[in-house]
Amino acid sequence: MNAHAGDEVQLHRRRCEDGFDSDGGSSGSGSFFEPWIEPDTRGRGSGHGHGARKGGGYKAAEKRVTRFALQLAVLEKAASVLGKLAFVWATVVLLGGFASSLRVLDFWSVTVVLVGEGARVFSRGNELEWQRYSTRTSTAGGGGGAIVSSSSRFCRRVAQAVAARACGRRRAVVDSTVQADDDDVAYARQRARHAPPVPYAGWVFVSKNAGAVLKVLQVLSSAACVALSAIGLCKHDRGGDDATADETRNQRPALVLFYCLALAEATLFLLEKALLAWKISFRMLLDEVSSECELGACGLVPLTRFFYDAYAQCVGNSVFDGVKMDLVTFAKELIESDFLDEQLMGVRILRQFARSKASAPETLRKEEVRRCAAVVVSKLVGKSQNALRVAGIHGSIESVMSLLHTARNTPPARRRHECAASSSSSGEMSYDHLGFNLVGLLILKKLARDHDNCGRIGNMRGLLSRVVEFTHAPPTLLLLRGSSSQTAGAATDSQIRAVKRALQVLKMLVTATGNTGKKLRREVADRVFTVSNLRGILQHGQGHRQLQKLAIDVLTGLAMDDRAKEGIARTGGVVKLLLSMFLNADLAYASELSSGAGEALAMLALESKANCGVILNKDGVPGRLITALHDAALRLNAARILRNLCAYSGEEWNARLRAVTAAMPAVLQMTMRETESEKLLEASIGLTTQICKFLDGEQFARELRGAGVDRAEYTERLASILRRHTYPEIRVPRVRRFVVLQAIWLMQAQAHGDDCYYVERFRQLDMGSLLQSIADTTSDLECFHVFSGSVGLSQHRKSFTDIVESALELLDSDRE
Known part of the structure; x- marks a missing residue:
C-alpha cells in the first residue's frame, strides 16, 4: 500500500514537472485543483543566446x-x-x-x-x-489568399445549408452553419x-x-x-x-x-x-x-x-x-511582434537552434564565463553594502534566478532531445545545472541577510517555487552513505549542499521581520510542496542532522502564520515526527534537534484548537510530556507545549488533560528554584496557571505539600519575581502577566477553612504597591505571544492592563 502511494506521488510530481496531465494533454494553462510548477520563462542563460554566439572560435553562419x-x-x-x-x-x-x-x-x-x-x-x-x-x-x-479562402468556405457552407434545407435537415444544418459562421468570423479577425x-x-x-x-x-x-x-x-x-x-x-x-x-x-x-x-x-x-x-x-x-x-x-x-545583428536576437524580436506569422518564424528559429549541435563548443566556453561571473558576484554580496548594491541593479534577482534552472524545469520535448544529444556525443560535457544551482543559492543566501532583499526575493515571480523545489530530497539521496563511483559521490554531496542552501534561504525568508516576513511566510506556505519536502527530510534524513535542524527551523518560522500552522498539522506524519524527535531522548541526535522540535510543537499548538487536537490524538502525549519535565534538556519546551495544549485545546479534551495535574509538583519545584533560568521560570509559572484550571484551592494546597513547598514561601516567591521585574523584560516578556494571573487565581480560590489567606498574605507582601507599579509600566511588549523582530504576533485575548486592574480589585474587595 505504501509503495503504491509512493508511486502515485512520484507520478503526480512528474506530471507537474513535465507540464502534461494524465490524459496526455498539455496542462500549461493549469487546473486550480492540481498543483503545477511554474515554467521557466526566463531562459537558461547558457544556450544559443546572443552572447553565446559571439567571439571565440565559433563563427555564426549568419x-x-x-x-x-x-x-x-x-x-x-x-x-x-x-x-x-x-x-x-x-x-x-x-x-x-x-x-x-x-x-x-x-x-x-x-x-x-x-x-x-x-x-x-x-x-x-x-x-x-x-x-x-x-x-x-x-x-x-x-x-489575401487566407481571406479569399475563408470567404469561399463560408459561401460553400451556406450553399450546403440551402441544399440540406430542401432535404428536410434544415435545423441541424442551420446550427452547423451558424457555428461555421462564428468560426470563420474568428478566423478572419485573426x-x-x-x-x-x-x-x-x-x-x-x-x-x-x-x-x-x-x-x-x-x-x-x-x-x-x-x-x-x-x-x-x-x-x-x-x-x-x-x-x-x-x-x-x-x-x-x-x-x-x-x-x-x-x-x-x-x-x-x-x-x-x-x-x-x-x-x-x-x-x-x-x-x-x-x-x-x-x-x-x-x-x-x-x-x-x-x-x-x-x-x-x-x-x-x-x-x-x-x-x-544575429539570428537569435532577430528571433526574439519576431516573437515580441504583434503578427502571428512573425511569432511563428521566431519560435521556429529558436527551436532549430535549440536542437543544433554546431554551437556546443561555444556553449561550454559560455558556461565557464558565466560560472566565473556568478562566483565573483557571490563573493561581492558577502558584504552587506555590496549586497544592497547588487540587489538594487535592475534585473539582478532575475539573473540570479536564471542560475537555478534544473533539468526538471526543461519542457519534456527539449529534455528528451538533450538526453539524446548527451548520449550520442561521447566525451562532451553536458550543461552543469548543479554547479550553477549551488552558486545561485549561495548568492540568494547572502542577499537574504538583508531585510529589504528578502522582500525583493519574494516579489520575483516563480523564485520561491524554484527554491522550494530544491528542498526536495528523495529518500535514496538522504539514505545514501557512500558510492562506489567517485563521480557519483561528488554529485551526491553537491545535491545535499543544494538542499542545505535552499533550506537556509527558506529559513531566512520565513523568519524575516515585519510585514515582509508575514507576506513571505504566507507565500512559502502556499507552495503545496513545501511542507511535504520538509517532511521527507525529517523522515529520511537521520544521516544529515543539519538538514533536519534547518527543516525544523523552517517549520517553526512557517508556524507563525495561522493558516500555515494548520496546513503543517494537516500534512500527515509531520507532528508525529516532531514528537518523536522531541521526546525520544535516547536517540543520538536528541540533544541537537529536540530543542527545535519542541519549539516547533509549541508554535503549532499556540492558539490553534485543531492543532492541539492533532497533538493530543497521538498515543500517550500528556504523560510523555510530563515525563519530559524531569529532563533538563526538554523541560522548557515541554512546559510551553503543555501550557498551550491546556489553554487552546477546548473543553472536549479536558478529560484527557486532567492528567496534567500530575506535573504540578515538578512545576512548583521549578518555580521555587532560584537557579532556574528566567525563560524556564516564565514557562513554569505559565503552565501553573493552566494546570490550576483543573484544581480547586484544597487540591492546590495538597499539591504544594506534595512538592514540599510552603504556601507562604510560594507567595513570597511570586512577589519577589514582581519586585525583580519592575519593567517588562525582552527575554521574558510574559513573566509578569503569568505571575499576576496566578495571584488572581490564588485570591479567587476558596481554600477549605481559610478563604482569605492569600488575599491577606499578598497585602502583607505589599502586593498592592507592586501591582500599581506594574500598571504604570505596562507595555505592548507584554501583549503578544510571539514576535517577528520588533513586531508582535498572536496578541493575547485579554490586555495586561485589565488583568492588573482585576488583581487590584481583588486585593481591595474585602478591605474594611
Whole structure:
C-alpha cells in the first residue's frame, strides 16, 4: 500500500514537472485543483543566446548574410550619394542656369534621368517594405489568399445549408452553419492584420509580386539612365554654334559632369543588383546559410527576412548596424511582434537552434564565463553594502534566478532531445545545472541577510517555487552513505549542499521581520510542496542532522502564520515526527534537534484548537510530556507545549488533560528554584496557571505539600519575581502577566477553612504597591505571544492592563 502511494506521488510530481496531465494533454494553462510548477520563462542563460554566439572560435553562419548586406549597402549608399549630387547639380546648375539655352535633346535627357532616378530612389524604400511584408505572410500562404479562402468556405457552407434545407435537415444544418459562421468570423479577425492593403486586388497586390515589379522598374530606370548618359557623353558639341558665348561657355562641362554622375550612380545600382542576383539566385547564399544553421525546410523564409532587415539597417543607419545583428536576437524580436506569422518564424528559429549541435563548443566556453561571473558576484554580496548594491541593479534577482534552472524545469520535448544529444556525443560535457544551482543559492543566501532583499526575493515571480523545489530530497539521496563511483559521490554531496542552501534561504525568508516576513511566510506556505519536502527530510534524513535542524527551523518560522500552522498539522506524519524527535531522548541526535522540535510543537499548538487536537490524538502525549519535565534538556519546551495544549485545546479534551495535574509538583519545584533560568521560570509559572484550571484551592494546597513547598514561601516567591521585574523584560516578556494571573487565581480560590489567606498574605507582601507599579509600566511588549523582530504576533485575548486592574480589585474587595 505504501509503495503504491509512493508511486502515485512520484507520478503526480512528474506530471507537474513535465507540464502534461494524465490524459496526455498539455496542462500549461493549469487546473486550480492540481498543483503545477511554474515554467521557466526566463531562459537558461547558457544556450544559443546572443552572447553565446559571439567571439571565440565559433563563427555564426549568419555573419555571411550580414557581411553581404554590408557590401550591398556600401554600393547603395555610394549610388545614393552620387544620385544626390547629380540631382542637386541638375536642378541648380543645368535647369536653373541653362534651362533656356539647353538643346531640346539635352533638356529632355536631363529631365528623364532626374525623374527616373528620383522614382527609383523613392521606390527603393517601398521595395524593402514589400520584401519584408512578403516574408511576413509567406508562412501562412499569403495574406489575401487566407481571406479569399475563408470567404469561399463560408459561401460553400451556406450553399450546403440551402441544399440540406430542401432535404428536410434544415435545423441541424442551420446550427452547423451558424457555428461555421462564428468560426470563420474568428478566423478572419485573426488574419485581419495579415490582409493586403487592398483586398481582392489580385496578383498586383501580392507582396512578393509587388516587390518584383518595383525591382524590374528600378532596373529599367537605371538602364535608361545609363543609355541616356552614355549618349549624352558621346556628343561633343554641347554649346550650339556659338560655343564661345559668355552665357553658354560653361554649359558643356556642366552637362558632362551631370552625365558622368548619373552614369556612375546608375552603374553602381546595376552592379548592386547584379551582385544580389549572383549571390542569392546563382550562388544560393541563403540556402547555404540555412543549411549551416540547421534551420530546416522552413528556414529560408525567416533567413530572407533577416537578410532584408540587416540590409535595411545598413542602409537606413550606419553601414555597420546590420553587421551586429544575429539570428537569435532577430528571433526574439519576431516573437515580441504583434503578427502571428512573425511569432511563428521566431519560435521556429529558436527551436532549430535549440536542437543544433554546431554551437556546443561555444556553449561550454559560455558556461565557464558565466560560472566565473556568478562566483565573483557571490563573493561581492558577502558584504552587506555590496549586497544592497547588487540587489538594487535592475534585473539582478532575475539573473540570479536564471542560475537555478534544473533539468526538471526543461519542457519534456527539449529534455528528451538533450538526453539524446548527451548520449550520442561521447566525451562532451553536458550543461552543469548543479554547479550553477549551488552558486545561485549561495548568492540568494547572502542577499537574504538583508531585510529589504528578502522582500525583493519574494516579489520575483516563480523564485520561491524554484527554491522550494530544491528542498526536495528523495529518500535514496538522504539514505545514501557512500558510492562506489567517485563521480557519483561528488554529485551526491553537491545535491545535499543544494538542499542545505535552499533550506537556509527558506529559513531566512520565513523568519524575516515585519510585514515582509508575514507576506513571505504566507507565500512559502502556499507552495503545496513545501511542507511535504520538509517532511521527507525529517523522515529520511537521520544521516544529515543539519538538514533536519534547518527543516525544523523552517517549520517553526512557517508556524507563525495561522493558516500555515494548520496546513503543517494537516500534512500527515509531520507532528508525529516532531514528537518523536522531541521526546525520544535516547536517540543520538536528541540533544541537537529536540530543542527545535519542541519549539516547533509549541508554535503549532499556540492558539490553534485543531492543532492541539492533532497533538493530543497521538498515543500517550500528556504523560510523555510530563515525563519530559524531569529532563533538563526538554523541560522548557515541554512546559510551553503543555501550557498551550491546556489553554487552546477546548473543553472536549479536558478529560484527557486532567492528567496534567500530575506535573504540578515538578512545576512548583521549578518555580521555587532560584537557579532556574528566567525563560524556564516564565514557562513554569505559565503552565501553573493552566494546570490550576483543573484544581480547586484544597487540591492546590495538597499539591504544594506534595512538592514540599510552603504556601507562604510560594507567595513570597511570586512577589519577589514582581519586585525583580519592575519593567517588562525582552527575554521574558510574559513573566509578569503569568505571575499576576496566578495571584488572581490564588485570591479567587476558596481554600477549605481559610478563604482569605492569600488575599491577606499578598497585602502583607505589599502586593498592592507592586501591582500599581506594574500598571504604570505596562507595555505592548507584554501583549503578544510571539514576535517577528520588533513586531508582535498572536496578541493575547485579554490586555495586561485589565488583568492588573482585576488583581487590584481583588486585593481591595474585602478591605474594611
